[in-house]
Amino acid sequence: MSHDCLFCKIARHEIPARVVYEDDQFLAFHDINPAAPVHLLLIPKHHIASLAEVGSDDSGWLARMVQLVPQLAAENGCNPLPEGGFRLVANTGIEGGQEVDHLHFHIMGGARPWSKRAAPAA
Structure with missing residues (x-):
C-alpha cells in the first residue's frame, strides 16, 4: 500500500468509509458524491495507480475484482x-x-434517470 494514497488509507481503516464489502484483497464502499441511486467504489487493497499499470501478472486478482461487481450491485440495490x-x-x-x-471501479445503478454527471456520453 501507498502511505499517502487516499484509498490505501481507507483500505487500512485510517479514514472512515461506508463499507459494504471487504475481504483480504478488496474493499467496496459508498461513493461520497454519488452520481446514481447506487454508487459504490470497489478497490484492490494493494496499491496500483490505474488500469494503465495492469500487466499480465495481474490477471488473477483483476478477474476476481470484476467477478465481485454483479454481486455487489445486486446486494446494494441495483435492479435485476x-x-x-x-x-x-x-x-x-x-x-x-x-x-x-488508485485503481477503482465505480459501480452505479438504480432507477433512471440519474444525474447528468453519470449520463452516457453522446
Whole structure:
C-alpha cells in the first residue's frame, strides 16, 4: 500500500468509509458524491495507480475484482436484469477523469434517470 494514497488509507481503516464489502484483497464502499441511486467504489487493497499499470501478472486478482461487481450491485440495490442493470466505470488518467491515483471501479445503478454527471456520453 501507498502511505499517502487516499484509498490505501481507507483500505487500512485510517479514514472512515461506508463499507459494504471487504475481504483480504478488496474493499467496496459508498461513493461520497454519488452520481446514481447506487454508487459504490470497489478497490484492490494493494496499491496500483490505474488500469494503465495492469500487466499480465495481474490477471488473477483483476478477474476476481470484476467477478465481485454483479454481486455487489445486486446486494446494494441495483435492479435485476432484464429491466435493471448497472454501470461499471474505471476512469484512467487525468484525461480519463481519474481523480484518485488508485485503481477503482465505480459501480452505479438504480432507477433512471440519474444525474447528468453519470449520463452516457453522446
